[in-house]
Amino acid sequence: MRKTIGLVSLILAAIPAYAQRGYPQIEMVYPGAVSRGTSTEVLVSGHFSFRDPVMAMFEGDGISASIIGWKQLPEAKGYRKTGFPRDGVTLKVTVAANALPGIRAFRILTKGSLSTLGHLLLTDAPSVNETEPNNTIEQAQSIEIPQTVNGLLDEDADIDVYKFRAHAGDRVSFIVHAARLQRPVPFLERAFSDITISLRDERDQELAAADDWQGEDPQLYYKFQKDGTYYLRLWEARYQSGKDKWWYALSALTAPQVTSVFPPVVRVGGKARLELKGFNLDGLNPYDIEVPAAAKGRMEFPVTSPRGASVITVGITDLPALIEPPQHTGPVSIQTPVGINGRISANDEVDRYRFRARGRERLEFEVFAHRFGSPLDSILEIRDSKGRLLDANDDQANTVGYDGRFAAALAIPPQKDSRMEWTAPEDGEYEVDIRDANYFGGVDYVYHLAVRPQRGDFRLIVDDDRLPMGPGESATCVVTVERLNGFAGPVKLFARDLPPGVTAMESVIPAHLDQGAIVLTAAAGARLDARFVIIGGASGQIERIARPHAPMGSVNGKFLLPVNSVEAAVTEAADIIVEVTPKNVTLRPGDSVSLDVTVKRNGYSGAVELNVISWNLTQEFSKLPRGVVFDDKQSKTSLGPNETKGRITFRVQPDAPMLDNYLMTVIGQIAYNRVFMTRSAAAFRLNVAPANGQNTAATLSSHEPVGNN
C-alpha cells in the first residue's frame, strides 16, 4: 500500500506549450551587496521567467526597490536544458542611511507569479564591483578600507586579488558573504561556493588565512604591525565556479564585530548590562541596554562606533535570572524555575547544575545558544545524585512528521540547541549538565539554559514561503504542529495581513492530528499585489506564529530552509483553476467516497497532475488524516492534454477516529521538466462520523490544552 499519494510524474513529455505562469527562481543577485545611504542597480536573474516584473519586496526596514527593466540573458555554462531561457530583472535598490546592516531577504512579484527568496547583503561600507583580470599580485585591484567588493568566480580556478594600504595599528575585519547569499537558491541544491581567503604582505608572504567561519564563508580579523601595501587573495577552495558564476561580497571593515554577547538572554523590562566580545569594540564595553516590557523572544539592535555599525541579538526571558558563578568547583545549586546564563569557556568543560525535584515533577529544559549565534552545539544530560545518567538530549528533534521523518532533520541549517521534557522519578537531588557535543569551548560559547515546569504549548511550522494565486484561484500550504509538554488540544489556524481581495478558509488541526491546511482564495476581481502574511495558530490563551520553510531542490522539495517570511500574492489569470465536488463529505468507518475534480483551463492545454496533499513535502511529511486511505485504483489523477475531469477516491478504515469539518485540498499541478510551474488548490471538508452504535466518547480527544498548573 502506498503511504502517500505521490502522484508526481517526473516525465511529462510532449507538453505542447509550457504554463503561462512561471516559477521564477532567483538564482543570482549581482552585485551581491549594496551600501547604506545609496541607490544601486542590482540584476536578479534565473530561469522560469521573470517576465513582466511588478515589484520587489524586502524584509525589514530601510530598504526598497523599484523595477528598472526586464531582459533576456545568455544561457549560463553547463546549465541543464529546461526550455526556459535565462532572464533577469534589474532593480534599483535604495537603502536608508540608518538601515541595519546584514542579509536582507526579498522576492519579486511578476504578473505571472511570485519568485523564490533572494538574499542581498546590506553593507556598512562603500561598495565597488571587481574588475577582471585580477588573478595575480601584478593585476591586483586596488580597494579602500573600509570597502565591500562585489565579485564573481568568473571561471573554474578563478583567483581574485585585491590590494590596499594599511597603517601600523590598523585593525581590519575581512568578511566574505557567499554561501550565505546563495543559500535560498533552490537549483543550487546546497552546492554553494566554499571561498578561502589569504592576507599577504608586499612580498606575497601569507600573514593570515581563513576558510570556514559562518558555514563555508571565511572571516578573519587582523591587526597590522606596520605601514605598507597588502594583498587579499580570494579563491574557491575546490577551484570551482558554480553552475552559474558564484557571486560573493568581500568586506574589509573597521566597524565593531561582535562574536558573542553575555548574557545571551536578558530579563524582560528594565536595564541590562552586556559584555561584548569580538573585534574593534573600543569603548563599547560594558554595553547597557533597555529591554522594553513588551519585548518577546528576541531583540535585534545595532552597536555603533564612529567606524560603523553591526547588529547583535539577545534573547528575552521572564524567568528568574542566574549568572554562572565565575569561579566554582563542582556543581552549582539552582532553584527551579530559573534561566541560567553561562559559558563553556574552554575545551572539555562541563557546566553542572544541581536541583531538587519532587517525585513525578515534570520539568522542561531548553538551551538557547546556537539560535542566537553561539558556536555551542549543546548536549544536556540529567543525572541522579549518584551520577547515573537518566536522560540526555543533543539536538531538539521536532516531534512531528511522517514515519519518523522530522522537520529538524530536513531543515538547514540544523537546529543544534537541546531541549528535554523530563519527569523526576522520585523526590531527590538531581543534576543537569551542559557541554558541547564535541567538547569544544571558548569565550564565545555562551548559552542560556531555561529550567521550568512543563506547560502545555506548541510550535508550528508551515511548509511553504510563497503563495501566488490568480483571481478566482486558491493556494494552499500545510501547517504542522509540534506538541510540547503534553499539549493535546486542537489548534485553530489563521492567516493575517492578506493582500486585498484574498481570504482564508477556517481551518483547525484536530486534537488527534498534527497537520492542517491553510487555503487562501483570491476574489475574481482581485488586483495584482503581494504581502508578507502571518500564518499561525491559537489554542485557548496560547497563540503561536508558524515558522515558514522554503522548499528547496527540485520537484518534491528535498529539504527545507527555515526562512523569516511567507508572502502571498495575487497574480494575473491562473493557468488552471481546480474545483472539487462535493465540497463537504461525511463518511463512516468502512465507507468510501469519490470526489469529482474539474480543471478549468485558461489557455493551458498540457498535462495536469492531481494530488490530495501538499506538493513539496508530500513524500516526506504530509499525510492524510489517520484512518483515511487513498484508493489509487478508483482514482484518476493524471490528466492528459486538454483533459478536464479527474477523480479522487478515499476509503475510511474501520478504526478511523472521528473527524469534524477537517479542511483538505486537492492540488492541481503543472510541472515542466521537474519544476512545478503552477499548483492550484480546491478545498473540501471531510467529516468522519462514528460507526453506527459506536460510543463516540472513546474516539474524541480532549479539546482543552493540557497544562500542569
Ligand SMILES: [Ca+2]
Ligand atoms: Ca573574479
Ligand SMILES: [Ca+2]
Ligand atoms: Ca580573477
Ligand SMILES: [Ca+2]
Ligand atoms: Ca562554564
Ligand SMILES: [Ca+2]
Ligand atoms: Ca546539540
